[in-house]
Amino acid sequence: MIAALIVVISLAALLQFFISYCRSLLAAYGKVELSEQVREITGLEKQPVTGEEFKRVLQLVRLCPDRGDDGVQIRLVGTYYSLLDLVRAMMGWLSPAITGWADQERQSCSYFAAVALDRRIMHSRDLLAQQMPDRV
């Protein structure tokens, strides 16, 4: 009985800590300004980032060389995005407020992915710059 109670409470706490952790990551990335180049590449120069862009931008992130320091965070936010999709699909019909909230969160996830892409492009450029003098 006690073990069952602990499972339920711990899983509820895990969900809440996980959501809050992801939000703290999204908030930190949300402060970063996107470069013109990334806006151009992702097609976000004329329109604001939408929640639907997340998977597409994430595919671009995966095409760039891994920096080795953001993989876990990208996976976490990816899981959070899937969770939001699930909430939107299963509970969206209950209230438009839920759909609105989930869309806003998904938008933050897309922005997170765009910032991650920006950082990886900069990293790739640095790598290239390091290799160029060797060639010369």
Next chain:
Amino acid sequence: MLGPLNYIIWLVAFLAEGYVVVRAFAQNDFLPYFSLNFYMFAVALASVGEYYYLQRFGFASVQYYYFYYYSDFLLTVFLFFAVTGLYEHVFREMKLSQYIRVGAGLLLVATAAFSYLVVLQHKGHLTGRFVVELGQNLYFVGVVLTYLLWGAVLKLRETRARLVQLVLALGIYFSASAATYALRNLFTGLEFLKIIPPVVNTWLPLAWAYTFTKVPEDARLATARLAARLSR
């Protein structure tokens, strides 16, 4: 028998633990976060010991079994001190350090006593039962302590991004561990549940390594906005 995946998990965790400690020394961050860094140092040492016992006696040996679980419990006690350290960071301006330490100590004694009483009722299968029961209770106390700390962070509108992420990473670790142990307590026959603790153990060093490296001490987070979004 352990496969390549188990060794990869072990190596990833060990490298992240070592990185946190070495980085703390190099950046003069060891003392400001002493209890957290001390815990990481102890975990790294335990990982080395674990590898030694694994190579010397084998995965199925009693020696490895005892070393793994009892070092895990000792590390959980060290982690309680790490939580106490985070409480001190959050309540620093209120000068409540002494009360926090006494409170955490009393809670630890109460948990040990409760676990002992539970085990006393199940004398017949003491060792296996004791390990899972104690793990479940210790980690659950960790969940409660971290949840209260997270509540205090929100209430006090704590804005230090590093502190917020350290607390949340700890909360994820404690709640995932408590749930796993409690599930093992409920379903003793499920072997795959034994694989989860080593995977969960990689989370904390990886998350803390990220936080200490990427989140500067002076970075601020609008926790108030985060709280507002939570309650929306």
